[in-house]
Amino acid sequence: MKKYICIILLLVIVSMTLPAVAFAETSYSNVLDDLQQDKDFYVADYPKIKDDYSLQVIQIAESIAGELLVYVYQPCGKLQATCIHLAQEKEPATEDTHEYKLTLLSSEETLFKYKVEGIKLKNSTVRYYDITSIFRPWDAKLDVGTDNDNVTNEVAFEVAQLWTVTDTNEGVTYAMTGVETIKILNPYVSHVEYSNGWGLFTSSRCNSHYVAFSTDKRMDDLLEASVYFEQRTVTQQIFVTRGDWVEREVLVSKDDVVTNPNGTLRLWAQDYEFSRIVKAQDFVVNETLTDDVKNEIADAEWVLRFTETPFSVTGGSFGTAPMTMWTEIANVTILRLKFETDGKVYNMGTVMNKITNPIGFELPEIPWWVWAIVAIVVLAIVASLVKPVATVIVWVFKIVFWILTAPFKLIGLLFGRDKK
DSSP states (O other): OOSOOOHHHHHHHHOOBOOSSTTOOOBOOOHHHHHTTSTTOOGGGSOOOTTOOOOEEEEEEEOTTSOEEEEEEOTTSOOOOOEEEEESSSSOOGGGOEEEEEEEEEEETTEEEEEETTOOOOOSSEEEEEEEEEEEEOOTTTSOOOSSSOEEEEEEEEEEEEEEEEEETTEEEEEEEEOOEEEEEEEEEEEEEEEEEEETTEEEEEEEEEEEEEESSOOSEEEEEEEEEEEEEEEEESEEEEOOOEEEEEEEETTOEEEOTTTTSSBTOOOOEEESEEEHHHHHHHSOOOHHHHHHTTTOOEEEEEEEEEEEEEOOOTTOOOEEEEEEEEEEEEEEEEEEETTEEEEEEEEOOEEEOOTTOSOOOOOHHHHHHHHHHHHHHHHHHOHHHHHHHHHHHHHHHHHHHHHHHHHHHHHHHHHO
């Protein structure tokens, strides 16, 4: 690809036609038609490779409708990208890199055209797109697992491109240069539990979620990090209700400190205080961890403690079922790291798969008496609606009553004979 592409390519790339019928769906041009506007583009340069399941960004474009389009070479000719991590700055700060979902617009053999959802193009003469990585779903037939209790949700592929888009008198030009990224090695996601204490018919704890990891570059000190993850609330009172997944991006600093707001005001509440960014070896010493967890993070260098969520149990008195509420965390990935090495400060986008620790997704065990109450309620409802069922239930209760009272009746008969 040429570093500079004329505005003709842009007009074709956009090729967003507005149908005569109001509110009709927008149509887009074919990916191959767009790319062939460049006289130096050769489709033969993008052959089909059966066992190559990577994603490779080869071009971007801005549309006159204010959209950002991304062109991807996918050698296997299938699969579909899900999202992309990018910053709209020439020299991004830690908080500047974000995740954006991708929508497939067109594909032709190994070439795919996507629209970046939710991004707002800047109103400036020169615009920057620092693209770190692009993702697709993890596939058990194609990809390697984590070898621990974490699961991989999406696979990240390095892009490491800085695109400069410039408005000139001759049109819009595109220039691409490479940027340095940092790879996350052997990440492990889990959480630490702290008791917030007990009260009348209630108990709660804090789940402190973290990701432990190493990198392919030496970091003397980790100063800041931005983390992407998804969360949803879960409520269980006999039946389980799960909320919608909510996407979150958080910025953590080595100076951030978390403390227990309850302190020792509640019975059996734990006092705790910790930094958001800690050395893995210090984390192992200061926290109560299982041997399995210690083994998983034995080779890690850093731990990011990116969020805390509540776990509470209330009620459960006078025959009522207890209500349990907690939060599930999934699709954790690190967006960017700011670190110091040999006295120099660096800020780099990261390449890391999205991973989830499914421990905590399982439902708390429901006592047998809760299921007994549910069964009685269900039978009562069915009996009130279906008469034959009510008759059967009555006879079942009569038989059970007779079986339970028969020994006492027999004893009564025996004592009655003795008196005579």
